[in-house]
Amino acid sequence: MFDKDKLIKPGLGLGLRRGLTDETLEFYKSPDNTGLIEWLEIVPENYIKLGGVKAKKFQTVLDSKIKLIPHGVNLSIGTAPEKPGQPSYDPYLIDACKELFQEIDAPWFSDHLSCTRVGDIYLQNLLPIPFTQETVNVVSDNVKFLQDTMQIPFLIENPSFYSTIIEPEMTEAQFINSILEQADCGLLLDVNNIYVNATNHNCYSPVEFLEQLKLDRVVQVHIAGHLQGYRSHTGHSIEILDTHGQAISQEVYTILEELLARTTVNAILLERDSNFPALRELVEELKTIKNVIARSNATRQTRKEKYGTLSDTTRNPQVYAGTGN
Amino acid sequence: MALYQIQQEILKSMQGQETDPQTLPAKTQEELSIYYSLVLSSLSSLMQNIYPLCYKILEPSWNELMIQYQNKYPSKSAVYNKLAADFHKLLAEPAVQEKYNYPNYLSELALYEWTELEIYNAPNIQATTKLTPVHQVLQFTYPLTTIVQYLKTSEDSIEEIQTTDIEEEAQISFFYRDETSLKNRSFVLTPASLFVVRAIGSGKGLEEIHKSFCEQFNLQVDIEAINQLQKDLQAANILID
DSSP: OOOGGGSOOOEEEEEOOGGGHHHHHHHHHSTTOSSSOOEEEEOGGGTSSOOHHHHHHHHHHHHHTOEEEEBOSSOOTTOOOSSTTSOOOOHHHHHHHHHHHHHHTOSOEEEESSEEEETTEEEEEEEOOOOSHHHHHHHHHHHHHHHHHHOSOEEEEOOOOSOOSSOOSSOHHHHHHHHHHHHTOEEEEEHHHHHHHHHHHOOOOHHHHHHHSOGGGEEEEEEOOEEEEEEOTTSOEEEEEEOSOSOOOHHHHHHHHHHHTTOOOSEEEEOOOSSOOOHHHHHHHHHHHHHHHHHHHHHHHHHHHHHOSOOTTOOOTTTOOOOOO | OOHHHHHHHHHHHHTTOOOOTTTSOHHHHHHHHHHHHHHHHHHHHHHHHHOHHHHHHHGGGHHHHHHHHHHHOOBOOSSGGGGGTTHHHHHHOHHHHHHHOOOTTHHHHHHHHHHHHHHHHOOOOOOSSSBOSSEEEEEESSOHHHHHHHHHHOOSOHHHHHHOOOOOOOEEEEEEEOTTTOOEEEEEEOHHHHHHHHHHHTTOOHHHHHHHHHHHHTOOOOHHHHHHHHHHHHHTTSBOO
């Protein structure tokens, strides 16, 4: 049975990006790093079978002894196999990832609840998967295969989505919970994605969503920025695009605070994948996150004293006024 | 409808093909256009980074070519950069060449730029002979080394660069990663030096290669020349210890 308390608790971290590697490692070792960067997340697809300059640079990261945790983009746990009941996977990627995960002694690995590969073709985007029982079965088979192969726990990440593809058979929260149960895995909760989906689909308030989830499965959190407004080449528009290329909005910090007031997590990651600012700006965001953690811890403690020991899903309406949209 | 069939239709949608409205309703197709736009946008950025010289020439028709590339050359690799591997194949298609009327050497230029990236990123491998392990030999119809230099330094107008053909002139290039500096290097091979490089790659020693070459063409063995060649190849880190 999945138990997040058995996993390490590395704390606050940052995504390792090549352009910022030297600065990040320098900051990690500096006295200014007061628990702001305690681990780094790597996208395994960018670090498999390395050579030349990239291998040399990665060696400096390994030499720094900072904890590395992998977060995939192409494991494609939402890909349906041609023959039902079989896992769908890319053997080359699986072997290469296994080698990397062993090299970095990964405590867990994760990827998005989406489809990035159809058959053997990679689509280079996190395409949505329908919220149906069949998808729950497909994803669970794939996740079980991955966990058995890698011999470390797997976390599914709630993605941002711009389509439900077909009429959903269940809500997003029910969909996630069903997979957590059936695959017996953990959850990487992206609080920005909660905000993006809540806004674009106007389907729930972020707090309602949090309260429907199995929060005892949340091992890791992603927090990132988004872009207001996006229009496709055909003119279809959405209110918010999940970019990881902007500063974190106040609304997203609020969701993080609401989450952490309800449960503890093992790791929190600031995700920044494009439009990179100077590292000091990211450090400022990490400081804000640290303050949010401190406030939430105090809230959780108060709540515990006032209402006794509460399970992750127990709530009191007076304490949990939703943030809404 | 089974998830497998739905994803086959999504794949078609991401390759600009007509999809079955029974499987993907019109609303879904509209929503998927967001993903298609995002894919094209990131593909365009990736390709501009990998093919800067091709981009310089193809800029006016770049967006159209990206759509064609996305639709025709799907990637079978989880490694993002590999998505760009087949650009030279698109540019070699006669219909594409005719439509966009770019210079005759462009497909080979794309292969040249791609090979540079491949060599730079190639996984570290253990050398099994004295030849530097990460290398590729490419045969071109056009003088690519000269063309690349021209494109990097030319003060000709961009319109002229974008439309000027170059005369054919066969060239064999040896691309390799200098494992000391980890930088890419390349040089043009003469048929004789190609013979030498291939022989070293097959595990033969330079002296042995030279003797067999001399015997084959009834020439006198020139030990001094061998020593010089050995020094040159070692200095360029092509011949390794």
